[in-house]
Amino acid sequence: MNDGQLVKRGFLTITSFLFNSCLWLPVCLGVILSPCKAAEWQAGVASVVITPDTELWQVGYSTRKKPAAGKLHDLHAKALALQDPQGTRLVIVTTDLVGIVRSLRDSLLVELAKRRLEVPPEGLLLNASHTHGGPLYWVGDEMIYIHYGELSAPVKKTIQDYTAKLQENLLAVVSQAIENLAPAELVYGKGHADFAMNRRLLTRKGFRNAPNPDGPVDHDVPVLHVKPLKGEWRAVLFGYACHNTAVGGQSYLFNGDYAGFAQAYLEEQHPGLTAMFLNGCSGDQNPQPHGPVAAAKRHGEALGKAVETVLAGEGRQLSGTLGLALEDVSLALVPPPSRQSLERQTRSGNPRSRRRAEVLLEELTQNGRLRTTYPYPVQVIGFGNDLTLVAMGSEPVVGYGLRIKKELAGQAVWVAGYSNEASCYVPTAKVLAEGGYEGRANMYNTIFPGPWAPSIEERIIEKIHHLVNEVRGVPEKPHKD
Ligand SMILES: [Zn+2]
Incomplete structure (x- = not known):
């Protein structure tokens, strides 16, 4: 299968050169009375509330018994538009949602194109905070059926109405951020917070989902500070590798969990x-301690304070131009189950397993076969030679972030998960071989017919290196076939 490819590197056009470069003397002489400034970055930010105003199910825990109503605090979608000195544009959208499905991203790109807002696919990063206190939106017929069964018409309508409103809100917030573009400077720095703990504990019965103080963690807090050259507004984009699940499944109030509290803390203080x-x-990191709400608030403030420490420091001013790349990498699944095996599963005592088997049987009947590969999106964003941001789809485990940062040492590297799509956990080869929830068990809650093949990690890492080389302008080594 061919991997779809979308790559754009900032390049110097004649017109952008004329308008942006002070080396072209006559242009500078024409405006000699105003001092000749270095080419500038532009930035714009916008925020919109996406809290449901009706009863709606929350997503993340299968133990929930009823829809949520009311809120601990508002949920938001926020957009940061950036434009480099050559006019290349990037929009980063963060959301208090459990995940981003491709249909949400695709419809946003279509609507932006209709409005001629010039955001190329490789220039849109849509990230979900993975809060388990956020609302259910329409994540695809099969996924809805596997997890919720046949819904009544009124419930279906409520979810679809919320989804339509969410799409409108995303379009509005991105449009507003682009409209707000104004000269700004970008400063990168890194802080530290230590409430994330590995959650894969080896027991006599295999790997359990329980705190493992000796397992790998990533306590970095990468921070991008956006400061306008004029005006009072500012934006800060910050990251952390920890499941957004400190509130726990007992709350029926919408909330953004620790990440929602961190954002609220920073906005109140500044x-x-x-x-x-x-x-x-x-994927394999949990906040410790877990729940109740007070723990989420405490973790949020700890993360907010880690960001404040970076804001108060010097940081590294970003220069150069944007390099943007986005590709799908084709990941293999193990050979799919037989029709007989799926038919057996339709008689399972577990309703979710039963419904999943029905969905897979339908796929088998319709297509004559089950899928054996999946196109997995990887995005790389280069900020000149100063910072590389790698954004992976779904729920990668911490081993990816640690490995990528180690292998790309020399520049500042930021690795995000939960970007551009949500489908399943993304284990490393080690976690896959060990099994447990993130390695295998969770695949049986998805539309995938089986666990990943062992090649998963090398396929993803190889693709990331390829895209990083594209973005940094490093020539590829010839393949030895
Ligand atoms: Zn998760």
């Missing part, structure tokens, strides 16, 4: 600041 959270490779 009037005029828009705070945006980008979740990292946190």
Whole structure:
């Protein structure tokens, strides 16, 4: 299968050169009375409330018994538009949602194109905070059926109405951020917070979902500070690799969990600041302690304070131009189950397993076969030679973030998960071989017919290196076939 490819590197056009470069003397002489400034970055930010105003199910825990109503605090979608000195545009959207499905991203790109807002697919990063206190929106017929069964017409309508409103809100917030573009400077720095703990504990019965103080963690808090050259507004984009699940499944009030509290803390402490959270490779990381709400608030403030420490420091001013790349990498699944095996599963005592088997049987009947590969999106954003941001889809475990940062040492590297799509956990080869929830068990809650093949990690890492080389302008080594 061919991997779809969308790559754009900032390049110097004749017109952008004329308008942006002070080396072209006659242009400068024409405006000699105003001092000749270096080419500038532009930035704009906007925020919109996406809290449901009706009863709606929350997503993340299968133990919930009823829809949520009311809120601990508002949920938001926030957009940061950036434009480099050559006019290349990037929009980063953060959301207090459990995940981003492709249909949400695709419809946003279509609507932006209709409005001629010039956001290329590789220039849109849509991230979910993975809050388990956020609302259910329409994540695809099969996924809705597997998790919720046949819904009544009124419930279906409520979810679809919320989804339509969410799409409108995303379009509005991105449009507003682009409209707000104004000269700004970008400063990168890194802080530290230590409430994330590995949650894969080896027991006599295999790997359990329980705190493991000896397991790998990533306690970095990468921070991008956006400061306008004029005006009072500011934006801060910050990341952390930890499941956004400190509130727990007992609350029936919408909430953004610790990441929602961190954003609220920063915005309260710094009037005029828009705070945006980008979740990292946190598939196997949990906040400790877990629940109740007070723990989420405490973790949020700890993360907010880690960001404040970076804001108060020097940081590294970003220069250069944007390099943007987005590709799907084709990941293999193990050979799919037989029709007989799926038919057996339709008689399972577990309703979710039963419904999943029905969905897979339908796919088998319709297509004559079950899928054996999946196109998995990887995005790389280069800020000149100063910072590389790698954004992976779904729920990568922490081993990816740690490995990528190690292998790309030399520049500042930021690795995000939960970006551009949500489908399943993304284990490393080690976690896959070990099994447990993130390695195998959770795949049986998805539309995938089986666990990943062992090649998963090398396929993803190879693709990331390829895209990083594209973005940094490094020539590829010839393949030895
Ligand atoms: Zn998760």
